[in-house]
Amino acid sequence: MPAEPLSHKEIEDRLAELPGWALDGDRLTRSYRLGSHFAATAMVVHIAQVQEELDHHSDLTLGYHTVSLSVHTHSAGGAVTEKDFELARRVEDLAPGHGAH
Numbered sequence: 001m002p003a004e005p006l007s008h009k010e011i012e013d014r015l016a017e018l019p020g021w022a023l024d025g026d027r028l029t030r031s032y033r034l035g036s037h038f039a040a041t042a043m044v045v046h047i048a049q050v051q052e053e054l055d056h057h058s059d060l061t062l063g064y065h066t067v068s069l070s071v072h073t074h075s076a077g078g079a080v081t082e083k084d085f086e087l088a089r090r091v092e093d094l095a096p097g098h099g100a101h
Contacts, residue, residue: 005079031068050090
């Protein structure tokens with residue numbers, strides 16, 4: 001069953017639960033600043049594992065001390081869907097100093 005695009009209101013409501021994440025055009029985006037390039041690289045590997053588990057992949061950029069994600073659902077015509085928010089929540093859970101309670 002294909003993922004259904006979320007309304008702008010649904011997206012805003014879900015973003016309120018994910019500080020740091022934003023809607024940029026038709027994509028959810030987030031950047032993380034980590035303590036070292038090694039930590040950023042390790043985070044990329046963990047994100048890649050989550051993406052494989054979910055079978056949902058973002059554009060993922062590794063910088064010197066940063067990791068940036070940009071995601072939407074290709075099978076929904078490039079719209080934002082619940083699949084994108086599931087990925088965002090999973091990434092928040094693994095981010096050092098972010099989301100982990």
